[in-house]
Structure formats: structure tokens, C-alpha cells
Amino acid sequence: YPVNLKRIAWTIGYQDIISIGYLLEHNFLRTHKLIALAGPSVFNPSLIKARISGNIDELTAGKLETGSRVISGSVLYGHASEGVMNYLGFYDSLISAIPDQANDIFLNWLMPGSKLHSKLNVFISSFLKPSNFIFNTSVNGGDRAIVPVGSYDEVLPMDILVPQLLKALVVGDREQAVDLGMLELAPEDLAEILFFQLKLKLLTQCMFGMV
The missing domain is CATH 3.10.20 (Ubiquitin-like (UB roll))
Structure with a gap:
């Protein structure tokens, strides 16, 4: 190790x-x-x-x-x-x-989100605290930028610089990705990041393509 x-x-x-x-x-x-x-x-x-x-x-x-x-x-x-x-x-x-729910919901960004999950507590569900969430296939929007808000580090158990590693994977910088700990990861380790902004399959394809 x-x-x-x-x-x-x-x-x-x-x-x-x-x-x-x-x-x-x-x-x-x-x-x-x-x-x-x-x-x-x-x-x-x-x-x-x-x-x-x-x-x-x-x-x-x-x-x-x-x-x-x-x-x-x-x-x-x-x-x-x-x-x-x-x-x-x-x-x-x-x-x-x-x-299997369609991703396009009319004025979805105006909805309070009483039944939606959010790591950043941007929905009213953060205050209502429902007993469980029913997740579906909707990703509630398109691709998003990689923003270092700290949520990645909270869900990834490894002691690595997560935003920097993700950016290296996406742009195909193999040397930088290895230096940042890519070889310590399995594809499942990136899974929870899918809840936030990134497309997991894109990341895993980048990771496998580099090894």
C-alpha cells in the first residue's frame, strides 16, 4: 500500500x-x-x-x-x-x-424540492427531513462544472485532492491523475459523486482509458 x-x-x-x-x-x-x-x-x-x-x-x-x-x-x-x-x-x-422518470420537468428549478435529495441543503427537504427519498432516473439538469465546494471530499473516503483529480481525469492528464491517487481508486469509489454534478460513466471511461 x-x-x-x-x-x-x-x-x-x-x-x-x-x-x-x-x-x-x-x-x-x-x-x-x-x-x-x-x-x-x-x-x-x-x-x-x-x-x-x-x-x-x-x-x-x-x-x-x-x-x-x-x-x-x-x-x-x-x-x-x-x-x-x-x-x-x-x-x-x-x-x-x-x-424511469423523464428528466424534463416544467419549471423544475422553481420547485421547492420537498421530496428531492441535496447534499448542499438547497431544497426545502433539508428542513422537512423526510424519512426516505425515492430516487429515479432523472438527473435534474444537464452536465455541470467541477466546482470545489467541499462536498466531494465529504463522500470520498480517500485522503486525496478530489476536484483536482476529477479535472485531471476529464482532460486526460494521466501523469497528474496518477500523482493525485488515481490508481488507489476503483470505479465504485467515484460513484457517490454522481449525486452532485459529474457523469460517472465519463469519469470511469477516462480512468480506464488511462490505465
């Missing part, structure tokens, strides 16, 4: 260890694993036994509300279950389902 170009950290999931043991004991591959089905659009969130890389429509049949966006993996770092991508990702242990 820390991870760098000459020091590689290998990881393995507990279900992968089970699969290795199963192969050694039974001499054939384990084709199923335990995954979670969760999200505000799921009638009964639960753990289910699923075939590895199985069809998501079959796994979720009769378990979701209409008008749902189904995602293999988490809502912050997963792929939408659409068309040829309608399968459970090999490394995913979660299927998420959230309301």
Missing part, C-alpha cells in the same frame, strides 16, 4: 471462492450465485438464486412495478438492462430497479 504502477492489489469475491471450492470438489463449474433484487420499484426486495449471466427479464418477471429502469449492478455503477445488454453482469451481485 498504496497501489501504484509497480504494486498490484488482487481481489476476489466470496462467491468466487465458493465457486473454486465447488469446482475442486465436484469437478464442474458452479452456474448459479446468490444476488440481491432491490430498489424502490421492486415489490418485495429479496435475495434470489440466479444463473450467472442469466436473462434479467426472466429473473425479474412479476416482481417490478411498471415503468421501471432495471440495472445490472448498482444504480451508480451498473449497466441498463436493455436490448443485448439484458443480462446479469458476470461480476454483479445485485439487480436494481428504480422509476
Whole structure:
């Protein structure tokens, strides 16, 4: 520690260890694993036994509300279950389902936001404090600038200069990104930043393109 170009950290999931043991004991591959089905659009969130890389429509049949966006993996770092991508990702242990809501809401910027989440407490929900928030596919606006307001540092557990690292990733400055701690991050570490301003997929694509 820390991870760098000459020091590689290998990881393995507990279900992968089970699969290795199963192969050694039974001499054939384990084709199923335990995954979670969760999200505000799921009638009964639960753990289910699923075939590895199985069809998501079959796994979720009769378990979701209409008008749902189904995602293999988490809502912050997963792929939408659409068309040829309608399968459970090999490394995913979660299927998420959230309301698929249009992004364009008339005069949305004038709304008090009694049911909207905000890290910067710009909505009235900061005072009403609802017991929970129902998140959907709306991003409540377009792309935004990277502004160092301190929120990034509060949600990223690493002791790094977050705004500077994000800017280096976006502009493709590999050397600067490595110096600022890029190699210590997994794509999921950038996930919570999606709540604020940036497009996570853009960041992760930049990060993978540099390594």
C-alpha cells in the first residue's frame, strides 16, 4: 500500500471462492450465485438464486412495478438492462430497479424540492427531513462544472485532492491523475459523486482509458 504502477492489489469475491471450492470438489463449474433484487420499484426486495449471466427479464418477471429502469449492478455503477445488454453482469451481485422518470420537468428549478435529495441543503427537504427519498432516473439538469465546494471530499473516503483529480481525469492528464491517487481508486469509489454534478460513466471511461 498504496497501489501504484509497480504494486498490484488482487481481489476476489466470496462467491468466487465458493465457486473454486465447488469446482475442486465436484469437478464442474458452479452456474448459479446468490444476488440481491432491490430498489424502490421492486415489490418485495429479496435475495434470489440466479444463473450467472442469466436473462434479467426472466429473473425479474412479476416482481417490478411498471415503468421501471432495471440495472445490472448498482444504480451508480451498473449497466441498463436493455436490448443485448439484458443480462446479469458476470461480476454483479445485485439487480436494481428504480422509476424511469423523464428528466424534463416544467419549471423544475422553481420547485421547492420537498421530496428531492441535496447534499448542499438547497431544497426545502433539508428542513422537512423526510424519512426516505425515492430516487429515479432523472438527473435534474444537464452536465455541470467541477466546482470545489467541499462536498466531494465529504463522500470520498480517500485522503486525496478530489476536484483536482476529477479535472485531471476529464482532460486526460494521466501523469497528474496518477500523482493525485488515481490508481488507489476503483470505479465504485467515484460513484457517490454522481449525486452532485459529474457523469460517472465519463469519469470511469477516462480512468480506464488511462490505465
